[in-house]
Amino acid sequence: MMTKVGEVLLLLLLPAFVPHTDGTRYSLPGKPTEIKCRSPEKETFTCWWKPGSDGGLPTTYALYYRKEGSDVVHECPDYHTAGKNSCFFNKNDTVIWVSYNITVVATNALGKTYSDPVDIDVVYIVKPHPPEKLEVTVMKDQGWPFLRVSWEPPRKADTRSGWITLIYELRVKLEEEESEWENHVAGQQKMFNIFSLRSGGTYLIQVRCKPDHGFWSEWSSTSYVKVPECKTSKKCLFSGKSDEVFSALVVSDFPPTTSNYEDLLVEYLEVYVPEQQELMVDEGKDHDGCLKSIGSASDSDSGRGSCDSDNLLMDKSGAAKEEQQQQNQEGDQIGTETQGPKEAWEKETMLCANEDVVSPDASSKKVKTWPSVFSPVTPYSPSPLDPHNSLEMHKQNCLSDTQFPPGSPSSDHCIKKALQSSYWEVCFNNNQPYPQTDVHQQLQAHSDRNISAINDGNVPSNLLLPTRMTEYVEVQRLNEENKVLLHPIPSGHSREKACSWVGHRDNYSKVKGVNSDNVLLLQRDVVEEESMEMAGAAESCYTSSIAINTPKPTTCSHIALPVQEERVLAVSGYVDTATMFSLDT
Amino acid sequence: FLFHKWNLLCVVTMCRAVPINDLIYRASQQSDKLHALSTMLTQELGSEVFPIDRVHACHTSSLQTPTDKEQALQVSESDLLSLARSLLQAWSDPLVVLSSSTNVLPYSAQSTLSKTIQKMQEHSKDLKDGLDILSSKMGPAAQTITSLPFIETNEIGQDKITKLLSCFRRDSHKIDSFLKVLRCRAANMQPQMC
Numbered sequence: 001m002m003t004k005v006g007e008v009l010l011l012l013l014l015p016a017f018v019p020h021t022d023g024t025r026y027s028l029p030g031k032p033t034e035i036k037c038r039s040p041e042k043e044t045f046t047c048w049w050k051p052g053s054d055g056g057l058p059t060t061y062a063l064y065y066r067k068e069g070s071d072v073v074h075e076c077p078d079y080h081t082a083g084k085n086s087c088f089f090n091k092n093d094t095v096i097w098v099s100y101n102i103t104v105v106a107t108n109a110l111g112k113t114y115s116d117p118v119d120i121d122v123v124y125i126v127k128p129h130p131p132e133k134l135e136v137t138v139m140k141d142q143g144w145p146f147l148r149v150s151w152e153p154p155r156k157a158d159t160r161s162g163w164i165t166l167i168y169e170l171r172v173k174l175e176e177e178e179s180e181w182e183n184h185v186a187g188q189q190k191m192f193n194i195f196s197l198r199s200g201g202t203y204l205i206q207v208r209c210k211p212d213h214g215f216w217s218e219w220s221s222t223s224y225v226k227v228p229e230c231k232t233s234k235k236c237l238f239s240g241k242s243d244e245v246f247s248a249l250v251v252s253d254f255p256p257t258t259s260n261y262e263d264l265l266v267e268y269l270e271v272y273v274p275e276q277q278e279l280m281v282d283e284g285k286d287h288d289g290c291l292k293s294i295g296s297a298s299d300s301d302s303g304r305g306s307c308d309s310d311n312l313l314m315d316k317s318g319a320a321k322e323e324q325q326q327q328n329q330e331g332d333q334i335g336t337e338t339q340g341p342k343e344a345w346e347k348e349t350m351l352c353a354n355e356d357v358v359s360p361d362a363s364s365k366k367v368k369t370w371p372s373v374f375s376p377v378t379p380y381s382p383s384p385l386d387p388h389n390s391l392e393m394h395k396q397n398c399l400s401d402t403q404f405p406p407g408s409p410s411s412d413h414c415i416k417k418a419l420q421s422s423y424w425e426v427c428f429n430n431n432q433p434y435p436q437t438d439v440h441q442q443l444q445a446h447s448d449r450n451i452s453a454i455n456d457g458n459v460p461s462n463l464l465l466p467t468r469m470t471e472y473v474e475v476q477r478l479n480e481e482n483k484v485l486l487h488p489i490p491s492g493h494s495r496e497k498a499c500s501w502v503g504h505r506d507n508y509s510k511v512k513g514v515n516s517d518n519v520l521l522l523q524r525d526v527v528e529e530e531s532m533e534m535a536g537a538a539e540s541c542y543t544s545s546i547a548i549n550t551p552k553p554t555t556c557s558h559i560a561l562p563v564q565e566e567r568v569l570a571v572s573g574y575v576d577t578a579t580m581f582s583l584d585t
Numbered sequence: 586f587l588f589h590k591w592n593l594l595c596v597v598t599m600c601r602a603v604p605i606n607d608l609i610y611r612a613s614q615q616s617d618k619l620h621a622l623s624t625m626l627t628q629e630l631g632s633e634v635f636p637i638d639r640v641h642a643c644h645t646s647s648l649q650t651p652t653d654k655e656q657a658l659q660v661s662e663s664d665l666l667s668l669a670r671s672l673l674q675a676w677s678d679p680l681v682v683l684s685s686s687t688n689v690l691p692y693s694a695q696s697t698l699s700k701t702i703q704k705m706q707e708h709s710k711d712l713k714d715g716l717d718i719l720s721s722k723m724g725p726a727a728q729t730i731t732s733l734p735f736i737e738t739n740e741i742g743q744d745k746i747t748k749l750l751s752c753f754r755r756d757s758h759k760i761d762s763f764l765k766v767l768r769c770r771a772a773n774m775q776p777q778m779c
Binding site: 042091162212 | 617620621624642650652653654657658755758759761762765766767768769770779
């Protein structure tokens with residue numbers, strides 16, 4: 001009643017306010033548009049709208065809704081909590097798996113205008129608040145600094161009960177002009193390590209989160225951190241520019257190259273330097289000429305050497321590992337929520353495809369150890385530039401036509417290389433026992449989970465292929481001491497070749513049989529034995545020992561591979577020796 | 586040589602049972618994928634093909650499910666599993682009907698729909714197997730499956746397809762939600778699962 005009187009009064013007064021001459025016309029309000037609703041935690045939600053024109057008159061807005069299956073029209077319970085042009089639904093007014101049909105109406109003195117109705121279900125509109133308590137600390141590992149980033153889920157999101165499942169993504173960049181963000185998907189974990197830092201640089205870090213079937217949150221506030229300067233007087237190759245890497249390789253005390261190309265198997269080695277540097281190219285330590293790459297116990301992160309090391313190779317690969325920023329203690333790189341194990345596997349680092357991850361520009365080079373199988377087992381880190389395309393490149397370049405038993409569901413997938421727990425040891429003679437992880441855990445269905453966490457420290461989970469700043473190194477020959485001589489090759493070299501493995505251009509090996517120790521003996525069809533004849537091992541057969549549980553030393557030059565439980569033996573008797581895993585769904 | 590089913594993991598001659606937590610985790614991965622497929626489908630087919638959010642009566646509407654978090658968290662593990670299984674079972678026939686009805690859609694939508702429905706069927710089947718095993722380890726309440734019959738058997742028209750896809754989107758979300766709550770309950774020793 002009051003309203004009516006008020007309206008009448010307003011109508012009467014109107015002419016008094018209408019300027020005679022300027023021709024302003026009043027009209028109905030414009031239609032409210034762009035109704036958008038969001039829920040931060042699947043327990044409440046807010047809708048906002050965009051007002052249309054007010055028609056020149058004071059205009060009010062009202063929101064009405066109906067719930068699915070009911071004709072009762074309700075009005076917005078709370079126009080204030082969420083600010084102007086909004087409606088907030090608290091817990092009592094929010095139901096899920098029930099559609100709300102929402103309309104906003106604009107009213108002025110001349111009448112009402114209705115928006116187009118909008119249907120929403122709260123479960124589909126979840127956009128959380130950003131993660132909180134972002135902390136970044138500079139930590140050191142054997143002299144090399146790295147950043148440990150940690151955070152908490154947004155306060156209101158109930159992740160403990162499983163009501164909301166969040167995945168996180170962080171991004172990092174140097175504080176300098178023209179530097180770009182590098183993004184890293186952190187899966188469900190709340191901690192992440194970043195390596196290959198620039199000495200003395202200042203970094204910006206942000207993190208955001210997304211529910212399994214919802215929208216990304218905004219980026220958190222930025223954390224800044226400054227990396228201390230590297231103090232060693234030696235080459236402290238944090239920022240691996242290509243020339244630095246090259247010059248590091250071509251150093252005077254490096255073994256001389258030979259011209260004996262034709263006889264040699266051209267291999268690609270990735271010079272990886274884990275902490276306790278085991279790559280004995282120069283120093284024949286105690287390994288009888290074994291060329292091994294074994295990570296140290298605590299090393300679960302990407303390529304690093306020691307800032308203090310004398311070893312040239314360490315310096316080289318330190319530089320080479322420049323952009324390796326993926327592996328971290330709880331390493332779930334893959335962690336996108338929608339992945340089943342199959343997809344997680346697809347995204348994992350594929351040995352032969354790692355090279356392809358490298359952005360094709362000239363500055364990306366690889367130093368690869370031989371055999372290339374050494375590296376692998378890390379979840380694939382997408383190139384910051386274009387993760388999806390890199391994946392595609394992976395798939396194309398990886399072996400896709402290997403033979404699988406007919407029932408294998410993964411026959412159309414790339415053959416994936418071993419997970420962390422497997423690595424290759426090239427021995428020229430009797431090898432030493434080497435550590436193994438418990439491979440059982442590898443096979444858990446939740447393959448997209450914390451992979452590194454499974455590493456109990458004995459296995460080089462850190463055998464990562466650098467994604468940039470690596471270069472191909474040609475194996476020139478083996479000298480008398482069974483050392484592999486390296487020689488850098490031009491960077492334009494074809495990448496595909498890097499996929500070769502231990503002398504195999506063709507990655508198929510024929511299974512010779514299984515010996516009494518449950519060692520799978522493979523026969524190499526591609527005979528490039530020169531490179532394998534080391535330590536005078538005169539065996540003409542080249543065997544890959546794939547032991548189920550423990551590696552057995554053989555007198556043959558061999559590759560010993562600690563077990564991966566999932567092993568596919570192709571019907572034809574060929575095993576793709578590059579295959580460590582095949583995953584069914 | 587390699588054998589991996591829901592309940593056994595075998596390599597060569599060694600098999601071992603898969604622990605429950607892993608079963609649940611894997612099941613939740615499948616349900617996640619299933620719902621993601623459904624979401625992708627609704628997005629790709631676009632809102633002209635169907636108004637995705639207007640969900641009316643679904644053939645599964647008679648099944649009482651929680652409507653907010655408090656209710657959901659009070660549901661027992663067995664009941665959560667039973668709800669999930671009932672919903673999943675309820676979609677077995679409709680997915681078949683959907684897959685044979687794609688020709689009523691605009692041509693461009695047909696192959697998308699076909700492929701995706703096929704994947705959804707595969708994931709559904711796999712999930713069903715897993716949940717069957719899981720429920721056998723969880724006691725009688727988990728074994729209960731509410732029957733939610735789907736009447737249509739012939740080809741259906743476009744608007745029915747639309748409704749079905751909306752209903753499936755919701756039901757697959759419910760299944761996924763229940764399993765994720767379940768996995769957190771089971772995760773006491775392994776917080777990273779949550």
